[in-house]
Each structure stands twice: as structure tokens, then as C-alpha cells.
Amino acid sequence: MSKQTIFLLRDTSLTQDNTRDFQILFLKIARDLGVEDSIQAVRASDLGIYDKGYVVKDLNNKITYANIQETDIEKFLKATIKGEGSVDEFKYTADKCQLRIVLRNCGLIDPENIEEYMAQQGYCALAKALTEMTPETVIDEMKKSGLRGRGGAGFPTWMKWSFARNSLDETRFVVCNADEGDPGAYMDRSILEGDPHAVVEGMILAGFAIGAQRGFFYIRAEYPLAIKRIETAIEQAYERGLLGNDILGSGFNFDLEIRLGAGAFVCGEETALIESIEGKRGTPRPRPPFPADKGLWNHPTIINNVETLATVAQIINRGGEWLAAIGTEKSKGTKVFAITGKVKNSGLVEIPMGMTLGEVVFGIAGGVLGGRKLMAVQTGGPSGGVIPLKLIDTKVSYEHLAEVGSIMGSGGLIVMDEDDCMVDIPRFYLRFCVEESCGKCAPCRIGGFQMLKILDRIAEGKGVEADLQQLQRIAKGMQKASLCALGQTAPNPVLSTMKYFPEEYRQHVEDKKCRAGKCTKMVQYTIDQTHCKKCKLCVVNCPVGAISGSREAGYVVDQVKCIKCGTCYEVCKFKAIVRK
């Protein structure tokens, strides 16, 4: 059999996924052309390209084609396989490219097949470390790379490792923190599902570097596929002698097992995670002692995020300097973001550190949905801050995001347009933190609740001037006196919106008005009879039947029945619905 060309197929449109139909058609046309033996057409789950119609990636020649219609398939196959004609017009090049290091295999390899991972240099780093390196040189390489923790806080990974390495206690553990819980974030999940072996290899390397004997994956139970894929990966690694005793004949022993998180957000906090693995209630412990000193069962333990661990093998393969060449002075390498919100191409992207938020939002993500005006960008999930349009040129890096009052966080990036309310957004995040507070320490438990009550009042149009000072006061108490990062950072969305959008707060409190119409208690929808054409579109679309009347008498909104969903406002073609 002659050499086959491998095509990866993907429907990248935002509204539907017809990849499977496209694949069937693709294969049928290939058969009709008699080239079916020369090709393989594989469905990819994600190519990192969005809103570009059907995308086909020619793996052999490393060329990507986009916006291919069904009717173009014949022409495409003729050109690429038979060399008849050209399809250059479909060639895809992104102007500001993602840099896929962590996600390099995601969507490209079969995550349940260890051989496919190995074909991408998988486990080469482990072999290299075990045969050519010492734990100290591995840590050295990590130091050179400048890799910082991708879980949010950005602590230098090598430093954590060397604390554990230098401990006098020789029972040590490695933990992979896969308790991803930020609303809208799925970076870790995608890595675990798309390239599980990369994380497993990172774990083994970390174990080797710190001299651990055992490692734990702490994965939230809501990620069944990720759990299954990690289980499979661990099994395969054992079969190949990459886990267990005397790994690759080096004398190094390392075992890996999985622990499931039961869905508490706070268990992503490392000391609460330790408690949870130990079988206790997941509440944070005071630090010091830090886990690298006294962690699981009081033994030195390093806890690294999925993305951090997924980077390790490539650092060992390519050398620390390679990663250090990417990024800013203090933030090296790439970061994966889950872009969501009012954006054209929502999805998972990996970008080099130092790219600006604007480049990410307008370049990679294609700008704001519906061509509306960008209001703000939120990074760092419920612990992060809201960054206004005027600061859109802020670079994505630990230090630059912190400067503007946000954080890198684990990689949530939410885009907001003019229809978003800058009181409602922080209220959403705060509510999340209040619900997820473990309740152990008073500032977070009660402070968060009281802040939320104040925001609720403001959103209902019952806010008073003093409420704004109270918000600041409680926020400070929470930031300074909470035990763990959850409470310390929970006020961030509120504080950053108060800082950048004081006018919105003022409007809510003084004028009892919500510009975006999100704070429904302050909004009223009425029908302007002079503009109304009596088309009844609003009547038909109202989900609660709040609009009634007749062509003769005109239509009115029943304010008691109205749930202020805004549907009438959106469907009216004549701007006859007035929102006040």
C-alpha cells in the first residue's frame, strides 16, 4: 500500500457540529474518485480554529485548509491527492497565531492510545531524565525554564520542587490538582481528555525530581471522561513499565492513583485538597507549614496544576532555555485560556505570555459577538478582576494582570459587551464564592454573604451611598483576614468594577437605573404606541403572556406578569419597546 495522506476534519462553525456528516461525505467522494486507499480522514475534536466552516488539516504536509464547502471536496481531493488543480485559496493562516505547547497533541492524537503519544516524542523526556539526568538537573532545567504554576498563583514550579526535594522527610508525594472549578473554565479538562499521557509523564518526572514514591490525581467527579482517560493512561503506563517499580530499569519506583473530588470549589485550594485526599472535610489548613514541607499525611507534597505538569516533559525534552525564550520577563511560556462570553470564537486557545488582551480578544477570538462594543474583559474566574476596554492593551502575564487588579488565575477569560451590567457581573461571581465558601473562617463566611446582600440591595434599586463604603470595608477585611485564597480574592470582581466603573455603581445607587437592563428589579418595559406597528411579534414571543391588547386599542405590557426577560425588546423590529 502506498503512503496514505492523513486528513483531520473539523466543523468549526459556532452554531453546529456537522463534522461526522462531513467525514462521511468526504470518504464517499474519496471512494468515488478511487483514492480511498490513499487517504485517512479522521474527525478531530478541536483544532484550535473557530468559525471557519469546515477545516481540513493535511497532517503529512502540515497545511491547514479552511472554509471548505461540501461542493469543494471533489476539487480538494483532486488537488491534494492527484495533483490536479490547486486549492491554495482555502489555505488557512492565522494572522496572530496561537502557540500550542500544552495543547500540541489535543485533538490530534488518540488520547487512549499510548503509541500515538509516544509517536509525538511521548515519554522521551522521562527516558532522558531517568538515564541522563539527576533529580537536581531536572529541577535545574525547570528553574531555567522559569515555569510558574498555572493554577493561578504563579509560584515558581522549580522552587516548590526543590523545597520538597530538600526536605529531611523521605516519604514524599506528588499531587496533580485537576479540581478545575472556575465557572466557564475547561482548560484542564481538555488537557486531561486530549493528552492524558503528557500529564502522567509530567507527574512521573515531578516524582523523580522530588524523590516521591507516590502520586495522586485529584480530579473532580464531574469530569468522567477525563477520569476514564487518565485511568487508561495510567494503566497503559504500567503495562509499558513507565510506572511501578524500577521504571525503565532506572531503579526509580513511582505509583500513581486517582482520587475524585466531590465538587467543592474550595478543594482546588491546595491545603483543602490535601484534607480531602486524606478523607477529611475539605477545608483549608493554616499555612505554614506549606505542603512542600508538610502536606499529605504530614509528608512533603508538591501540588501542581494540570497545565503545569503537561508542560514539564517538553521542558525536559527541549531544555529550559527553550521555554524561557517565550513570554515576558517574569512570565515564561504559554497559557491556555478558555474564552467565553460575548465573543465570536469562544473556545480554548493557547497563547504565548506577553500577548495583549486585545490581540487575544480581537485577533484570535475574532472580536465581540454581533459587532457590539467591548465593555470589559474578565480574567481569573471568580477570584479575578474585571479589566475595562481602556486597559485592553494589558499584556497577558502574571505581573501585568496583577498591576490592573486582576489575576491570571487558571485561565478563564470572559468577554463582556455593553449589554453586561458591571454590578450584575461581580454579583454573579461573588454569589459563586459565597456558595462555595467552606465556612471555616469568619471573614469569608460572613463577609462574602454580607457583601452579596449589599450587592443584591443595590441591584434591586435599594442601595444607599453608605453601601459602597461598606462594600470596600468588608472587602478589605476579607482580603486581609481570610484564611485561604478563596476568601482573600473573592472581593476582586467587586473591587475592580467599583474601581473602573464607578459611574455604573453611582447610577444604580443614586438614579436607581441599570444601564444594561440586567438588574431587572429596576427595569420596566413599555410599548411606545407611536412606534408600534401592531405586528404582535412581542405578544407571540413573550414567554409569560404579559403583553395583551388589540390592533385597535394597542398593546400594553402587564407589569405584574412581566419577568423582564427582555425578549420583546430584542424581537421588536421597530424599536417600539422602551426599556427604562
Add this chain to the structure above:
Amino acid sequence: MITARINGITVKVPVGTTILEAAKRVQIKIPTLCAHPDLPARASCGICIVKAKGINKMLRACCTPIEKDMDIITHDAEIVEIRRTVIELILSKHPNECLTCTRNHTCELQQLAADFGILRESFPQIEPKVPYDDSTGAIAVDRRKCILCGRCVDVCQVMQNVWALSFLDRGIDARVAPAGEITLEESPCIRCGQCSAHCPTGAIVEHDDTPKVWAALQNPELHCVVQIAPAVRVAIGDILGYPPGTNLTRKLYAAFRRLGFDSVFDTNFGADVTIVEEGTEFVHRFTKAPEQLPLITSCCPAWVDFMEKYHHDVVPHFSSCKSPHQIVGALAKTFYAKKRRHDPENIFVVSIMPCTAKKYEITRSKEMYASGYKDVDIVITTRELARMIKQSGIDFNSLVDEDADSILGEYTGAATIFGVTGGVMEAALRTAYYAITGGKLANIEFENVRGFDGVKEGAIPIHGKTVKVAVAHGIGNVEYVLNRVVEAKRKGEEPPYHFIEVMACPGGCIGGGGQPYGVTNQIRAARAAGLYSDDRDCAIRYSHENPSLKALYDEYIGKPLGERAHHLFHTGYTTYSEYKR
């Protein structure tokens, strides 16, 4: 040793000392609500925050070890303001019921609010919907007042190893309750009351039985009898304005008469009886039935409860002897009633105990009705008695010492040390030595069973044999001792101990769950010293030499472990599962 600076003052402390402790050494008090010297730091209240130069975050003084050359600021405008915010937040989820709260004037939160000059409610009150739990009849839990400091949970789990209390739910709904949202009565709670003794607020308090005592005292039909446990006399002074450990036995006798009690007895008399019975039991097992060794003391009702729930395997080793106040109760309604021609039905026995579990003990089994009536009618704790004394307008300080009534009031030095860990053991050994050898000890004080080590072990030579003893206090420490016993049994080896004393509370009854608040090891030591000096001051220091006791046995009981003794002084045990539901 490391040197650091706190508020500009140089401090030199051992490595590992917390900032909180280090500050104390230079006379700086950092406020806290959750930290307690008996417990590991939980770091939950967020009030002890301090600044350290060069560190961005504020540190919790209670759990952060001070480091070399650290430069700590404990008080500045910013820190005080944050502390005030946190206190106000805590107050917003705590009912404003200070005036009608058991802990009025002893509440740590109230004190802090006063210290910080909090004069208004800054935040609206959050009304928690949580059930009130008075199911045990010994400890009452008012969860609305709970500030979730976690002391009670640590007491229950770490110190006492009982695990009746735990945290449920999270965030604003987090609360302390038995797992599964059952009542305390249905839980493994042993009613030791240590949670109530450590609670900073009025969230866990003793079940208040004083109204029943007042009612009895005002009932002309009733002949009210009172007895006082050994540990109460050296502890109540904390509330009445005396230095810790002051022995107030005879002032208390006077106060009881002022309160209206018709007869004043002393539980110490019962303790002497316990020793005679238990000592005889031990001598019997030691000399004639070694397979029944070790003998384990049974005066502590919380310990009995724990054993009945958790340690079914050691039930046969338990002394069948009742606790001293139950003995006095049974005697009051039999021997005393007969002698003084009172109808036992009209005798009302009140026991003043350092203990909340004693409230449960009086109805624990049918043997607690040995007289044909309820042997002890009511138990009130030291704290409740102090309130009664204050209510009744007695100028306690000026009272003239009085004596207890005869028949059931006389006691020996051996009895009074019942109130401290190791005391029952020591008293029993004195009498056992006599029973085995017929002679007296050269040194009557057994130093190796004294002190506050969690487990104390000793070997006492008696008549060519060695009696191996173990003393454990704080239920958390008993596991080690029992495991050794069970292990030896399993292997068919000699038991590691012949005689084991257990008291559920740290320090024994002097640190009991019903004692005045604010107990630390220093205060426990002062109370122990008070009892040991009471022992030394007693002319008679062997239980079996108590003249009233001799008269009792001669006139009424007969022989120790005899038929009447068995009926009035001994009890049985049942085993049941930890959870009732």
C-alpha cells in the same frame, strides 16, 4: 532560640513558638476568638492577624511560628480596623441576646465587642435557621450563638476522640452538629461537656437545672440534701473572686445552709466508700482472680458512657462500683432516712458536680434507683451553683466556715484527691496496700500517678509483688492504654496493667465540663494543688479509716462487697452502638 521583634520589642523564644505566644512574653495581647491553649490552632476566626515587615499578606498569629529576625506589628490603625470589621461581621450572625444568655459576662465575643468599643450594628442581622438541641439533658446547644470557632469540634474529635460533633454544610450554612443531622442524644456524645467548657460564647452550655433546685428548696414537704464533689471546692472560687485552687469546702457548707438545704453532705464520704469497695474488688482480683485483671475505674460517667459505646471488649474489666455521689444518694434515702426517720420519698438529693455527664448518670440504669427511689434527684454543675449563690444574696466571702453534717459528711484525704487525675488510683492503692499487707505505706503520696501527662504509668511494689498501673485523662488518651490491654489479651500475654484509672476530662474532674470557664493547665495545676493540700491537711488519709464509714459498715452495710453493699454500691453495664439512630 530565635530572636525577633514585636512592636519594636526584641523577643527571644524557642524555635516553633507562635507569634501569639511570643507576643505574650513581651506583654502584648493579641485578641483571638478561636485559639485555645488546650487545642491545636484552627485559624478560623481571623482576628489575630498581624503584619510582618517584608511580607505582603497579614499573618495569623495563632498558627504562624515566629521566624528569626521577623519584625512584627500587632497593633496599628489598619489592623485594628480589620479586626473590628471581622468582629462586626461575626456579631451580624450572632443574636443580640447578651442579657438573657448564660454566658452574659463570661462570653469571649461579648468581651471582644466591648474591648473594641463596638457601639452599633454595622451589618444587618443574619437570622440562621438552626435547630436548638437540648436532647441530652446535660448539654444544651444553641446553634444561633455559634461563631464556628471550631473549638468544640476539636475538643470532641482531637481531645476526646468521641466524634459526636462535626461540621456540616458549608458557607453561611455551615454549622456544628452530629454527622447526619441527628440530635446529640442520638449521637456518640458522652456528655463530658468539654465542648461547653471551651465554647467562647453561649452556643454550648450546661442544661440549666437550677429552677428545679429552687423549687425543691421552696417546697416545705421536701427534706433537701446536698452533696458536693471534691473538684468543686477548689474551682468555684474562680467565679466567686478567689485565686485559682482556693479550697472553699467549709464556706460552701455554710452557703448551702443559707440556701436552705436541710442537710449538707460531702461526696467525699461516698468516695471513701468507693475506695473501700473498689479496693476490695481490686485486692480480690489481684490476689485470687488474676484473669480478671486489669481492673478499670468507673467513677467517671462520661468514661462509662464511652466504654459502653466504643469499648465493649473491656466491659468485664470495669469495676462494678458506683460513683461516689450515687453512693451518697443511695445512702441518703436508706441509711440516713432510716436513722433520722425521714420518709425517703420526701428526701430530695442535689449533687453539686464539676461535670455535665453526671446529669445523665442519675438516670443511667436501674441501679441508680437502688434506694427504691431516684437516688440522686438533680445534678447541678459548679457554674450553676455559683449562679445560685449569687442570686441568693449571700456574701460568700464573709461567710464563717461551717462543717458538714454527720453520718454522710466526714471524709479522708484519700477521698478528696478523687477530683484530680491519678487521685482515685492513689486512694485505692493506699487502701489496697493495707488490705494486702495489713500495714501502712512509708510514703503515702504516689508521685508517678500525679501530674498532667496524658498517660501515666507506674509500678508499685506491694508485698513482693508489683502492681502495674496506668492513669489516663482526656478520653483521647485512653486509646493507647486500652490498645495495650487488648493486644496483650489477643496474644495471651500477661496484662500490661493491673489497675487502670480513667477520667474523661483533661486533668480529671478539676478540669471537668461543668467547671468555671477559662481553664488552662495552669489553673488545673492550681486546683490540683488545692486538693493535694486538702489531702495533706486531713488527719486521716486512708479511706478505710474514715470513722463514719466504719460506723456505716458496722451498723448497716456489713462487709464490703457483701449483699447490702452489692445492692446499694454496685452497678452493671450494658453495651450499645455509638449511634442510636
